[in-house]
Amino acid sequence: MHTEWTTTPLTAELVRGALDLERTERGILPHRLPARARAQCPDEQLATAESQPSGVRLVFRTPATAVELDTLPTKRAYVGAPPRPDGLYDLLVDGRLTAQATAGGGHTVTIDMTTGTAEHRPGPPATVSFTGLPAGMKDVEIWLPHNETTELLALRTDAPVQPVPDRGRRVWLHHGSSISHGSDAASPTGIWPVLAASLGGVELINLGLAGSALLDPFTARAVRDTPADLISLKVGINLVNLDLMRLRAFTPAVHGFLDTVREGHPDTPLLVVSPILCPIHEDTPGPSAPDLDGLRAGQLRFAAMGDPAERASGKLTLGVIREELSRIVRQRAADDPHLHYLDGRDLYGEADHAELPLPDQLHPDAAAHRRIGERFAALAFGADGPFAG
Known part of the structure; x- marks a missing residue:
């Protein structure tokens, strides 16, 4: 049967969770950091992370029963590791997950973690189709893959659409590492910040940046300049992963980040979250590196390359970071009653690791993401939490 399609321009009115929409030759590319921030750091890891639309979704009202979205994804592959599944697009109707789809085609970046090199292979656009939506006017959300850079080319429906009022x-703005970004989660609505936002009844802006939660000043300015009612900052694991700084630099960097955020949000509830349990780095400094024996066996795992004795010279471990973050928040909270601290082990601790171990030694799996999201919602959005309504 022939379908009469309505093509709707892809504008900021329909896109939520992005801080910038870059106009391309074919469509728009959502970014989770503004252009000014992107210009201040040429790091490829950051560029990849911020362009992967974790928490970004198309939102509209429509009586349509069929939806098509043309996209140009960029997929990643790792030499020696099992193939990664295509990213999922989650369709929600009136807030309920109704369908999932993938986009074939697209560009591919093949990464060799032993050499640090990457090969880029271009590919064609793809069309993601959803049919059989319930009749009648409804809210429709298409959550984009959290782990695939996704250029949006065209939106077609079999009935007109309008923005959701x-x-x-x-609005809850969250910044964190690859765990907040959604690494190893099953789908874009299965990452822990999205689950927590749903349980908390809030709109999410997710600045979880894989490998890039590094107390960068441009990220602090992005948080400062973004309207938000609630803010959380999950800090620590990436600083250890990269062995980026010592304790001497860490303490003033945390203060500076918080100072910048408070310039734009002086009274906003602000929750500082320390790292979840990660046994390889609890008492052993970084950097982290791929476990080459695991790669040879077709498994992606990580190992801590530091020496516990190096803590004496100021190298960071997760234990050191938790202790210092707790101290910083206590110090600042004397003059900032809206500043709060949450120990990440209350989200995922030793008992959780015994039941749901980190598959690659760093990242939680889908079940652990759900547990972390539920725990965060209870601790932050609950009646006694810092984000209580």
């Missing part, structure tokens, strides 16, 4: 929900 502001319903007064609070």
Whole structure:
């Protein structure tokens, strides 16, 4: 049967969770950091992470029963590791997950973690199709893959669409590492910040940046300049991963980040979250590196390359970071009653690791993401939490 399609321009009115929409030759590319921030750091890891649309979704109202979205994804592959599944697009109707789809084609970046090199192979666009949506006017959300850079080319429906009006929900802006980005989660609505936002009844802006939660000043300015009712900052694991700084630099860097955020959000509830349990780095400094024996066996795992004795010279471990973050927040909270601290082990600790171990030694799996999201919602959005309504 022939379908009469309505093509709707892809504009900021329909895209949520992105801080910038870059116009391309074919469409738009959502970014989770503004252009000014991107210009200040040429790091390829950051460029990849911020362009992967974790938490970004198309949101509209429509009576349509069929939706098509043309995209140009960029997929990643790792030499020696099992193939990665295509990223999922989650379709929500009136807030309920209704369908999932993938996009074939697209560009591919093949990464050799033993040499640090990458090979780029271009590919064609793809069309993601959803049919059989319930009749009648409804809210439709298409959550983009959290782990694939996704250029949006065209949106087609079999009935007109309109923007969803502001319903007064609070905006929660969260910044963190690859765990907040969604590494090893099953789908874009299965990453822990999205689960927590759903349980908390808030609108999410997710600045979880894989490998790039590094107390960068440009990220602090992005948080400062983004309207938000609630803010959380999950700090620590990437600083150890990269062996980026010593304790002497860490303490003033945390203060500076918080100072910058407070310039734009002086009274906003602000929750500092320390790292979840990660046994390889609890008492052993970084850097982290791929376990070559695991790669040879077709498994992607990580190992800590530091020496516990190096803590004496100021090298960071997760234990050191938790202790210092707790101290910093206590110090600042004397003059900042809206500043709070959460120990990440309350989200995922020793008992959780015994039941749901980290598959690659760094990242939680889908079940652990759900547990972390539920725990965060209870601790932050609950009646006694810093984000209580």
